[in-house]
Amino acid sequence: MAIPEVERHRGRGRAPPQAQPPAKSRVPLRRLLRVASVACGIQFGWALQLSLLTPYVQELGIPHAWASIIWLCGPLSGLFVQPLVGHMSDRCTSRFGRRRPFIVAGALSITLAVLIIGHSADIGWLLGDRRGTTKPRAIGAFVVGFWILDVANNMTQGPCRALLGDLTGNDHRRTRVANAYFSLFMAVGNILGFATGSYSGWYKILPFTMTSACNADCANLKSAFFIDIVFIAITTYISVSAAQELPLGSSDRSSSAADGPEQSSNTQEAFMWELFGTFRYFSGSVWIILLVTALTWIGWFPFLLFDTDWMGREIYGGHPNEGQTYNEGVRMGALGLMLQSVVLGITSVLMEKLSRKFGAGFVWGVSDILMALCFLGMLVVTYVNSMDSGDTSPADGIVIAAIVIFSVLGVPLAVTYSVPYALVSTRIESLGLGQGLSMGVLNLAIVIPQVVVSLGSGPWDQLFGGGNSPAFAVAAISAFTAGLIAILAIPRSSPQKPRTVI
DSSP states (O other): OBOOHHHHHHHHOSOOGGGSOOOOOOOOHHHHHHHHTHHHHHHHHHHHIIIIIHHHHHHTTOOHHHHHHHTTHHHHHHHHHHHHHHHHHHTOOOTTOSSHHHHHHHHHHHHHHHHHHHTHHHHHHHTTOOSSSOOHHHHHHHHHHHHHHHHHHHHHHHHHHHHHHHHHTTOHHHHHHHHHHHHHHHHHHHHHHHHHHHOSOHHHHSGGGOOSSOOHHHHHHHHHHHHHHHHHHHHHHHHHHHHOOOOOOHHHHHHHHHHSTTOOSOTTSOHHHHHHHGGGGOOHHHHHHHHHHHHHHHHHHHHHHHHHHHIIIIITOOBTTBSSHHHHHHHHHHHHHHHHHHHHHHHHHHHHHHHHHHOHHHHHHHHHHHHHHHHHHHHHHHHHHHTOOOSSOOOHHHHHHHHHHHHHTHHHHHHHHHHHHHHHHHHHHTTTOOHHHHHHHHHHHHHHHHHHHHHHHHHHHHHTTSSSHHHHHHHHHHHHHHHHHHHHHSOOSOOOOOOOBO
């Protein structure tokens, strides 16, 4: 039977002073801020990925209906990689610490991945591709790089959030602050990434990126990824140098194994069985958090897949590889996403005060309902724009309305990036699980819905005419449902108390 620490001390009576563990000093907020800075580098690459890659894969010749299948690699890698990395980092005995080796390895993998993606057209040309509507070898190189990129992102982001949880301990307020810092740096990374993606002249600054296989748009993407490499290197160094992790000793390993619910002392136990085995210890509030997380991401994923594509197709009326209208819409969508990131950053700064005043569940629910209203707004804007049968550029009012919707979505995005992680971290950690495994549990609630959306959104849109509106309609319904559940069912009470396991 695993006896909680407080019960052992109570049974001994008055312990001698030398037997008491030393008081653990609180990590300064400045250090938490530096540790969270790696999110800026990660999200810089994600912003480029979200704004430029869906149009890019269609320029390589992948049909719109199958573009979402390419993105399937993200949730599939997240389904296995993040829980596995979390499990391994909880038990890592490296002299550099538990989390930092994985953060550095993930950053190096991101560098390799963006080099492959940026040079996919050149790789395809070397392997035999020539100019045409479809470039199969370039597509193959792109898919390999894309899979590596998603694996690397999961390898980096999960341990970083777990590291923040390690540094804040059981202090729920500082945990919320740390996750708000993480969300803030994600906003900064988004702003810089979307600003980079919206500028079409990077290839002029780095002229060597333009080759016989790589046109101006391709060279612009390649140049942006070179900037990403520099950025991820700087932020990773700032983060890992600030963490000052202590290596996990043998006594820590044994206590970590004993404290978890029925965890085996054998560290070779299959991590997925251990992960799913923890589910039976979850309280109702944890299950509600996971359900709301899943519904929230069913709402987000169609937008993240097709945001700039929606702007290029439904608003500007363009098509990939057919003139500059589509690319102009994509760049305008990237501008909207950059403004969205500004709103995300402002909201992240206010997140702790909002959660403390209204309750995290209520804030989360209201933000999901706001997200649903924004998706409905996108459907209305699409319909109004379709009433204009002219072949010219969209009316200024339509473009402004679309950008405003993109910007307002920064509010619910800030909540999605911080509140679920803080709620799960404090509730699951109280059960004795490591922070890495708790992040893996939440990740399952994110990636499983993404698999469903990736498989269904392209064919679903094609069934109703090939646009993006059907997927956005499903997203609005899912987000509204998530908001109602969060408001009505997530309690404002403190997380569950640890159980005595027999």
